[in-house]
Amino acid sequence: MSSPSASLDVQSFLDRHPFSAFQWRIFALSFLVVLLDGFDTSAIGYIAPSLASEWGASKMALAPVLSAALFGLAAGALLAGPLADRLGRKRVLVGAVLVFGLGCLASAFSQNMPQLVGLRFVTGLGLGAAMPNAVTLMSEYCPSHRRATITNTMFCGFPLGAALGGFLAAWMIPHLGWRSVLVLGGIAPLALVLLMATLLPESARYMVAKKYATERIRAVLRRISESAAQARAFTLTEAGPAPVDGSGGGLALVLSPRYLVGSAMLWIAYFMGLVIFYAMINWMPILFREANVPPQTATVISALFALGGVGAIFFGWLMDRFNANLVIATGYALTAVSVYLIGQSLGSLAALVLTVLLGGTLMNTAQSSMPALAAAFYPTQGRATGIAWMLGLGRFGGIAGSFLVAELASRQLGFAQIFAVLAVPALIATVALLVKQVVHPHAADADRGAGAVAGH
Structure with missing residues (x-):
């Protein structure tokens, strides 16, 4: 900084300085949000066999319970994205975690199926609002050359939370009952709310875009480096095409001609990925049980599918160095092969474990990389909405996946035929990302190029 009156570009500032303890704090809190999101989202699938036994519910009767949170997830994401672009990332994120914590805790005391369906919907509203804002906030504190790696690492919290739910459920349900899983899923987010309210900052990029007071922006950036203290003004460099003057932000930007095709392809790919994820995570314990796999073994094997998402860290590294669209498209193509192979592996427990872990690694790696791809595609004015609408519309894929397996059954x-059908959505997701690459050939690499500058 050459003089006290110099202006400071926020993204250039983040790119120049090492990833600070302040940014690691944001990462840790965002990671915990996503981890608990994964735990609460998948918990219902792990307790489904117990619900069927205790309440005498058929597979078709379980479908509304399994999908109720997904309707809430979709509604929460679709509403929260525009709200976060208007009101701020932190405010919406803290409120979202509070809602899903209270909803999950209340679900533990349900006395019948309609009550559980209603409370799972409320839980889903909070879950749906939390995920896109955690991703957005984290991505806006990342240096450009590490954004995909850091965002993907944070997003690994979701499959890890889902896997943790499976491992804990395998122990908790026999000893404490199925309600204990929901109690834990409610108390943990409520404790996190207290930490977030005091330790989580607002996005510096958002504050510049919304023309917050310079003193407030400076105070946040000084937590990263004292060099920010010399800045008298702040500017914002956007990766990729800047929004057209007068086009506004939020949904208007996401649906504008410049972004529409890319948005639609992101929606399709994420939708198809969640068809597979929720079909597998909700129904694998039941399908394996019906195929004479012992119940506790079935739960643990199913949890391996979610655990595979840690591979997203490697994909993030690849996305920061190569074409992100093609990296993720390759992941979906390999997912199609691996999901098909799960259906062919029932005769051998070792083969079943291996194919489930392989399928989970590939599928969750590709799916967990999608928010980073969306974060790089949209500018600050529409980033929360763009990510949230991809996640929100994608949740309808989860709803479809939950009902799809029930319909196929x-x-x-048969077992092999069901998994053959579940391989098809991965192929569709592959094609969608290839179309996005053709229409927006440079968008996946935009973070490494120059962008338009907005001032404050």
């Missing part, structure tokens, strides 16, 4: 399709 009712048509008497």
Whole structure:
């Protein structure tokens, strides 16, 4: 900084300085949000066999319970994205975690199926609002050359939370009952709310875009480096095409001609990925149990599918160095092969474990990389909405996946046939990202190029 009156570009500032303890704090809190999101989202799938036994519910009767949170997830994400672009990332994120904590805790005391369906919907509202804002806030504190790696690492919290839910459920349900899983899923987020309210900052990029007071922006950036103290003004460099003057932000930007095709392809790919994820995570324990796999073994094997998402760290590294669209498209293509192979592995427990872990690694790695891809695609004015709408519309894929397996089972399709059908959405996701690459050939690499500058 050459003089006290110099202006400071926020992204250049983040790129120049080492990843600070302050940024690691943001990472840790965002990671915990996503971890608990994964735990609460998947918890219902792990307790489904117990619900079927205790309440005498059929597979078709379980479908509304399994999908109720997904309707809430979709609604929460679709509403929270525009709200966060208007009101701020932190305010919406803290409120979202509070809602899903209270909803999950209340779900533990449900006395019948309609009550549980209603409370799972409320839980889903908070879950749906939390995820996109955690991703957005973290991505806006990342240096450009490490954004995909850091964001993907944070997003690994979701499959890890889902896997943790499976491992804990395998122990807790026999000893403490299925309600204990929901109690834990409610208390932990409420404790996190207290930490977030005091330790989590607002996004510096958002504050510049919304023309917050210079003193407030400076105070936040000084936590990263004292060199920010010399800045008298702040500017904002956007990766990729800047929004057209007068086009506004939020949903208007996401649906503008410049972004529409890319947005639609992101929605399709994420939708198809969640068809697979929720079909597998909700129904694998039941399908394995019906295939004469012992219940506790079935739960642990199913949890391996979610655990595979840690591979997203490697994909993040690849995305920071190569074309992100093609990296993720390759992941989805390999997912199609691996999901098909799960259906062919029932005769051998070792083969079943291996294919489930392989399928989970590939599928969750590709799916967990999508928010980073969306974060790089949109500018600050529409980033929260762009990510949230991809996640929100994608949740309908989760709803479809939950009902799809129930429908396939009712048509008497066998184990291998069901998994063959579940491989198809991965192929569709592959094609969607290839189309995005053709229409927006430079968007996946935009973070490494120059962008338009907004001033404050």
